[in-house]
Amino acid sequence: MNAKINRHEFADKLTLADQLARDIASKLDAAIKARGKATLAVSGGGTPKQMFAVLCEQEIDWSKVTITLVDERWVDTDSDRSNAKLVADHLLHHEAHTATFVPLFDSAHKDDVDAALGDVGKRIDALGQPLDVVILGMGPDGHTASFFPGGDNLDKALDLDGKQAVISMRAGGAGEPRITLTLPRVLDARTLYLHIEGNDKKELLAKAEAGEDVPIRAVLTQDRVPLDVFWAP
Numbered sequence: 001m002n003a004k005i006n007r008h009e010f011a012d013k014l015t016l017a018d019q020l021a022r023d024i025a026s027k028l029d030a031a032i033k034a035r036g037k038a039t040l041a042v043s044g045g046g047t048p049k050q051m052f053a054v055l056c057e058q059e060i061d062w063s064k065v066t067i068t069l070v071d072e073r074w075v076d077t078d079s080d081r082s083n084a085k086l087v088a089d090h091l092l093h094h095e096a097h098t099a100t101f102v103p104l105f106d107s108a109h110k111d112d113v114d115a116a117l118g119d120v121g122k123r124i125d126a127l128g129q130p131l132d133v134v135i136l137g138m139g140p141d142g143h144t145a146s147f148f149p150g151g152d153n154l155d156k157a158l159d160l161d162g163k164q165a166v167i168s169m170r171a172g173g174a175g176e177p178r179i180t181l182t183l184p185r186v187l188d189a190r191t192l193y194l195h196i197e198g199n200d201k202k203e204l205l206a207k208a209e210a211g212e213d214v215p216i217r218a219v220l221t222q223d224r225v226p227l228d229v230f231w232a233p
């Protein structure tokens, strides 16, 4: 089985950031109008910064939007590696300053990500299902969320029958320990985006579609939700 993939290609990153941010805002606005609230799960890393700069200026009722992360590096929130810091520095500003942020990091268990899974899982469950918008990224090794090649919990994270909202992950390429939404939670989205930039990532995605065994393939070979791929060189 294969995901229905809608491809959106742009001449440059700024145009992509503008279009993706407007698309996301329209989905959040529609959710607010339909259900009185909206949920958004964003990825970290370097790619989302320009898009966040546009998204935070969109005029929707951000006080009704709850933002969380697809995955987090298990580091303090003042670390430059923290995805929560990325969101605080680049997204929770301007119009979006009234949004509620639900972190995946738990400072009460800063030395033991596994001890935090129960509490953080409850936080994510409390957001309700499905999430309105989930935005994935992809690393140069084909990881998405914190589904890393060779990760110690990769099989559990990718189990489509799994019930956990979040799971820990340790892998050679991951740096520090991670916490990540599991694949069934990522796919339980009204709208699922994959935001990637650069020719290397485009080529890697094509290889994954053709059968290369990298974690992003799990998102390409599912039929639960269409995937909107946004790419620019």
Ligand SMILES: O=C1O[C@H](COP(=O)(O)O)[C@@H](O)[C@H](O)[C@H]1O
Binding pocket: 042, 043, 044, 045, 046, 047, 048, 070, 071, 072, 073, 083, 136, 137, 138, 139, 140, 144, 145, 146
């Ligand atoms: O470590 C991570 O990396 C991926 C990709 O990041 P990028 O900098 O190559 O865009 C990201 O999607 C993930 O959320 C993050 O934790």
